[in-house]
Amino acid sequence: MSRVRRAGTLLAVLLLAVTAACTADKPATVTLRVLASSDLTDLRPVLDRLEHETGVRLVMDYRGTVDAGDALTPPTDEHDLAWLSSDRYLRLKLKAAGYTGPVPLSTKIMDSPVAIGLTPAAADRLPDRPTWADIADAAAAGRLGFAMADPRHAGSGLAALIGVATAATGAGRALRPEDVTCDRLGGFFAGRRITATSTADLVARFVAGQDSVDALISYESVLLSVNAGGRLRQPLRIVYPRDGIVLAEYPLLLLNPRQRAAYDKAVAWLTGADGQRMIMRTTLRRPVDPAVTRDPRLGPAIGNSLYFPDQQETIDRLLANYRAGGRPGHVIFVLDYSGSMRGARLAKLRATFDGLGGVDRTSSGKFARFYPGERITLIRFGRTVLGERTFTVEDQADIDAMRAFLGGAEPAGRTAVWSALDHAYRIAATARRAESDRPVSIVLMTDGENNAGAAIDGLLPRWREVGVPTYAISLARAAPPDLGRAASATGGRVAEATTDNLRDAFKDVRGCG
Known part of the structure; x- marks a missing residue:
């Protein structure tokens, strides 16, 4: 065999070996269908990295958190996973419906508290760290108009409504159906100026109408992103009501047990140090891993976290009062x-x-x-x-x-x-x-x-x-x-x-x- 032929053969063998090695290093792709809260659209770079490093591809079906909870019917749901801002509404709905099957496996991925973004002028009219009562009082007096997502569809709106209604009772416990009365919420509703069925639409409407509204009530991550987006004439001052907040924990739920291996792989990467840091940098949500150094833009420790209601009737009454509060x-x-x-x-x-x-x-x-x-x-x-x-x-x-x-x-x-x-x-x-x-x-x-x-x-x-x-x-x-x-x-x-x-x-x- 000539030297040229031997060199060509050797090169071909080397190329085959490199190709095989690269193929072996790249994990096989597994595609999972995910019913997701609409405010998770900002996770796209994280999902691309997840797929690259683990081979798990998450195909997201975005809906409002409440709408998603209403749509889920385990164990027959067409989705493999659900990724919601909270699974507590879903669990209440299943309990009220008499569901006795296995509860979907759930893992918390990240946190974000409901907070209030105030214009500088509005912030100057309120205490340094206002309560929900201060917000309701200012709204009732005509001194505060706010934007808040519709709680009948969006998790941030429902969490804010639970927060203000729980604070109104002053009871220091989860809301009960008898606690929910329109007379305690009417003043708060008087301040409602802008609403939308999704977080993205709410932000767009708030930015467009920023000269006629004083506050944006949403997740901390949303408020930080709005401030960083360069679309506001003045950045919002973010406050955390001192009488308590409701926390979004963004659990990833396994709906299809046959995909447990892929679920575990995705969870391991998302809750690992690299995944947690990327989530925080990309979305400004808080890491659940305490070892990850927090971005300085994130607020202090959350403090008093309010209880989520433990009866579906309580939620139903809250939403009925919201509907009547127009x-x-x-x-x-x-x-x-x-x-x-x-x-x-x-x-x-x-x-x-x-x-x-x-x-x-x-x-x-x-x-x-x-x-x-x-x-x-x-x-x-x-x-x-x-x-x-x-x-x-x-x-x-x-x-x-x-x-x-x-x-x-x-x-x-x-x-x-x-x-x-x-x-x-x-x-x-x-x-x-x-x-x-x-x-x-x-x-x-x-x-x-x-x-x-x-x-x-x-x-x-x-x-x-x-x-x-x-x-x-x-x-x-x-x-x-x-x-x-x-x-x-x-x-x-x-x-x-x-x-x-x-x-x-x-x-x-x-x-x-």
Whole structure:
């Protein structure tokens, strides 16, 4: 064999060996279908590196976290994995549906708390580290308009809604269905200016309307990315409500057990040091590996993390209140001005309305205050209706006018409770016919039994037909049984009070429709 032929043969052998070695080094590709939260579109560079180093290709089907949770039906789902901002909504949904099969294997990949990005001007109007109550108070006073994703579709919107509703209870535990009342959230909803069904759309709308809105409520990673994107005239100041936040943990769920090996390989890379660092650099989400040095742009330790509700009914009520929160309500207050209300009781009643007008600076007071667009009807009654006036709250002048109305008369005479309540139901029926989309409710406050005017029995059927709840506050030593009948028949409830805690009772049954 000639030298040329031997050299050619040797070169061919070497090329075959190199090719074989390269082929052996490159892992075989496994493709997994992933139902993913829409805010994970920023992971594309991470997914490309994952595939290059492990051979696991993740084909993402992006949807809102809540929409994704509603779409999942393990174990028959068409996807191999799910990667959501949180799997807690999914778990509640499966529990409520009576699902008894195996719970999908879940591994946390990264974290991002819900935070609030404030314009510098808005931040200057609030405490250095505001609470959710401060945010609700500013929204109710017309000083803060915000952008927030629709919680019926997007995980960030649902997490923010859970955060503000949990803080409103002040209970330090997970929300329960009975905790969710529209009267505590109406002021917060008054600040809603921009919404969208996905994080990407929300950010785009916020950037386009940045001159007309004061805050963006979303995940920390989203706020940091918006600040870094160069599209804002002034960067947002990111704050973490000190009464607690809800944390997105971005778990990766295994839906198809036959793909366990590929799932384990992907999880090992994503939670390893290199994967965690790349996720943090690319998306500004927090690493779950404590050994990875945190990017200095990420905020301090998260602190107080609020509990996620453990009942589907709680979530359903929250979303129903959000849906109804698009129109400020009409609350009709029916207030006992009979002779027995003289002195300390009347002073407390007037002080209570001062608090609802914004004077009460407690956390619960900030959530319960009157807010722009809300319609308030005040009825004073004794033996008959002594006075009636309706206000639409726009500014402090309207609050002052309500205060003047309540201060312009003194109690006298006997107590015609049911005649006064019937008068309120006539107003409510007219309001419902005129504006069917505005929620209406009645709050009745009395310190004694009915001793004048109509009896309750002939009026209850008509009140039921109107479809407006009555929330009753009793200042008597024991609530008269008929108060309970009126409240129960109309879908409301009774709160017993004393002169000392009258303000708390009004906040508890504030009314909103």
